[in-house]
Amino acid sequence: MAAELLGWYDRMARAMPWRVPPAERLRGARPDPYHVWLSEVMLQQTTVAAVKGYFERFVARWPRVSDLAAAPDAEVMAAWAGLGYYARARNLLRCARVVAQELDGRFPETEAALRALPGVGPYTAAAIAAIAFDRPATVLDGNVERVIARLRAVEEPLPGAKERLRALAAEITPRERPGDYAQAIMDLGATICTPRAPACGLCPWRADCAARALGIAAELPRKAAKAAKPTRLGIAYLALRPDGTVLVERRPEKGLLGGMLGLPGGAWGAEAVAAPPFAADWRDLGVEARHTFTHFHLRLRLMGARVPAVTPGDFRPRDGLAEAMPTVMRKALALGLGAMG
DNA sequence: TAAACGTGGAC
DNA sequence: TGTCCAAGTTT
CATH class of the missing domain: 1.10.340.30 (Hypothetical protein; domain 2)
Incomplete structure (x- = not known):
C-alpha cells in the first residue's frame, strides 16, 4: 500500500x-x-x-x-x-x-x-x-x-x-x-x-x-449536517483627525479577532447598538460592511466623524493600516473612508 | 461533546 | 448569493 x-x-x-x-x-x-x-x-x-x-x-x-x-x-x-x-x-x-x-x-x-x-x-x-x-x-x-x-x-x-x-x-x-x-x-x-x-x-x-x-x-466521507448561520448586527466608528489619522482599538486577547487591531464599535448582536468611543458629531455614513465568519453573518453599519487634531486616543496613519487588520475590519475601513470622501 | 474560531475560492 | 470546505485547536 x-x-x-x-x-x-x-x-x-x-x-x-x-x-x-x-x-x-x-x-x-x-x-x-x-x-x-x-x-x-x-x-x-x-x-x-x-x-x-x-x-x-x-x-x-x-x-x-x-x-x-x-x-x-x-x-x-x-x-x-x-x-x-x-x-x-x-x-x-x-x-x-x-x-x-x-x-x-x-x-x-x-x-x-x-x-x-x-x-x-x-x-x-x-x-x-x-x-x-x-x-x-x-x-x-x-x-x-x-x-x-x-x-x-x-x-x-x-x-x-x-x-x-x-x-x-x-x-x-x-x-x-x-x-x-x-x-x-x-x-x-x-x-x-x-x-x-x-x-x-x-x-x-x-x-x-x-x-x-x-x-x-x-x-464519502459522509458528514453530519451543519447548523444554519444567524445574522448579527453591529456598528463601527470611524474617527478621522485632520492629519488623516484614524482611531483604532486593540481587541481583547480572548474571543473573536482576539488581539487584533480594529475600529471601535462594541459587541455585535441582534441589534446594532454600541456607544461611540467619545462624543462627537457622528453621522451615519449610509454604508454597511458585510462579512461571514465561521458561525454567523455580520452586517456592520459605519458611523463617521471628523474630530479635532488634539483629540486623544490611538490614532494611526492610514498608510499600511488596513494591512495590519483582519479582513472584516479592512472592509469596514475601506467602506467608511470611501463614504467620508 | 459541542461550540467557538476567519478567510477566500470553487461551484 | 449561498454552501462547502481547506494540512485543526482550544475550551
Whole structure:
C-alpha cells in the first residue's frame, strides 16, 4: 500500500516553500523543523494558496524561531492579519517563546512532547514528528479522513467516525519514509481524492479502493449536517483627525479577532447598538460592511466623524493600516473612508 | 461533546 | 448569493 503511494509521490509531489522534495529527502535532506512547524500552524484549516505568501514573509522577517520569539506581539499579529483564526498567531508566539527560552531553540522530536506546545494539537504534532523528524506518526487531517473513508468504504459520518479512521490510517502508515508518506497522503487527498469529482483513474490506490469498487467514492466521507448561520448586527466608528489619522482599538486577547487591531464599535448582536468611543458629531455614513465568519453573518453599519487634531486616543496613519487588520475590519475601513470622501 | 474560531475560492 | 470546505485547536 504505502509503496504505491510513495512511488506516486516521487513523481507527483507538489513543490512548496516549506517542503524538501522527495529526491532530496532520499539523499538525507530534511526540512528545518521551524519551517515545518510554522507552515503546519498556518495550514490549519487554511488553503496552501493562502499560506504561501504569509510563510515566505514570516521566514524572511524572522529566519529562526528565536527571532520570532523576540518579535513584539503587535508586529506578529499584524503580519498574521488576513490569514484568519487569530488564536493561532497568539499561540504561535507562545510556542516560539517556549522553544526559544526553555528548549534551547530546538523543537521536540516526539509526538507527545510536541503535543504539549501551545497551538500544537494531534494533527500538528504528528505532522511535525513525521515531516521534520521522520518519525512514523500518523497524520489525520481532512485529506486523510477523506482518503481513508473512501479506501475502506467507511460510511459512518464524521466527526463520529474520526477515531475509526485514525486506526485505519495507522494500519497503513509505514516505518520507512514516514515524512514523505504523510505529505504524500495529504497530496493525494488535495489533488486526486478530492471532495468533489475525485480523479479515481489517476489514483495509485485505485485497485485497493473499496468506495470506488462500490461506486460511492464521491459520496464519502459522509458528514453530519451543519447548523444554519444567524445574522448579527453591529456598528463601527470611524474617527478621522485632520492629519488623516484614524482611531483604532486593540481587541481583547480572548474571543473573536482576539488581539487584533480594529475600529471601535462594541459587541455585535441582534441589534446594532454600541456607544461611540467619545462624543462627537457622528453621522451615519449610509454604508454597511458585510462579512461571514465561521458561525454567523455580520452586517456592520459605519458611523463617521471628523474630530479635532488634539483629540486623544490611538490614532494611526492610514498608510499600511488596513494591512495590519483582519479582513472584516479592512472592509469596514475601506467602506467608511470611501463614504467620508 | 459541542461550540467557538476567519478567510477566500470553487461551484 | 449561498454552501462547502481547506494540512485543526482550544475550551
